[in-house]
Amino acid sequence: MPALAPLFDGIATLLNVYALLILVRVLLTYVRTGGGHPLVQGLRMLVDPVLAVVRRVVPTLGGLDFSPVVAIILCYELAQLLTGLGAGAFPNPIAAITSIVLTVAQTVLVLIVILVFVRLVISFLHADPWHPLVFTTRALTDVFVAPFRRRVPRLRTGDSAAVAAFLVLVVALVAVEWLFPIIQAGANRV
Numbered sequence: 726m727p728a729l730a731p732l733f734d735g736i737a738t739l740l741n742v743y744a745l746l747i748l749v750r751v752l753l754t755y756v757r758t759g760g761g762h763p764l765v766q767g768l769r770m771l772v773d774p775v776l777a778v779v780r781r782v783v784p785t786l787g788g789l790d791f792s793p794v795v796a797i798i799l800c801y802e803l804a805q806l807l808t809g810l811g812a813g814a815f816p817n818p819i820a821a822i823t824s825i826v827l828t829v830a831q832t833v834l835v836l837i838v839i840l841v842f843v844r845l846v847i848s849f850l851h852a853d854p855w856h857p858l859v860f861t862t863r864a865l866t867d868v869f870v871a872p873f874r875r876r877v878p879r880l881r882t883g884d885s886a887a888v889a890a891f892l893v894l895v896v897a898l899v900a901v902e903w904l905f906p907i908i909q910a911g912a913n914r915v
Contacts (some may be wrong), residue, residue, distance in 0.1 A: 733811030737804035744800035747772050751793045788865050789840075791833050798828050823912035831901050838894045840866050845891050848884035869894065 750772040753765060779792040779799075802825045809816050844866045852859045866887070873889040 730811035733807040737807040740800045740804040744797045747793050747797050794832055795829050820912040827905050834898050841891045845887045
């Protein structure tokens with residue numbers, strides 16, 4: 726296997742660069758770049774086909790498109806797998822798949838917790854509800870906050886449903902952080 730190590734390392738490097746290209750593509754959606762620029766068009770031609778495939782598999786959650794996050798994690802995990810293969814390690818395929826699924830779930834949960842936290846801070850600041858940032862944050866997090874709306878008493882200041890949602894999401898995140906090594910250890914034994 727050492728003879729194939731440079732090949733595996735080269736492919737792993739390409740996957741890491743591709744993950745960075747996905748990140749640049751996502752960041753460019755927030756900046757007015759003029760879609761006609763040749764570099765932007767080239768980047769779209771490289772990245773968009775993979776994102777389209779991931780979008781077919783990963784549904785949007787609360788109006789959020791997590792396909793770039795999933796694609797970046799897949800690139801990094803595959804690169805790590807190839808690097809291990811190049812070093813002569815033969816990873817357990819069940820452990821590798823479990824690691825990818827758990828990493829995606831953990832990352833998505835962290836992003837949701839951050840969004841609900843931003844909503845919570847905005848609610849305590851009494852920001853203009855029609856400001857684009859406030860409106861977008863509320864629209865993105867409504868699906869996570871709505872289940873608490875009727876069950877949680879209202880506060881005088883702030884969004885009590887967002888407080889409850891944030892607490893539940895943080896508990897879920899802590900549970901995932903705690904369970905991650907246990908599940909991974911079990912997958913490694915299979």
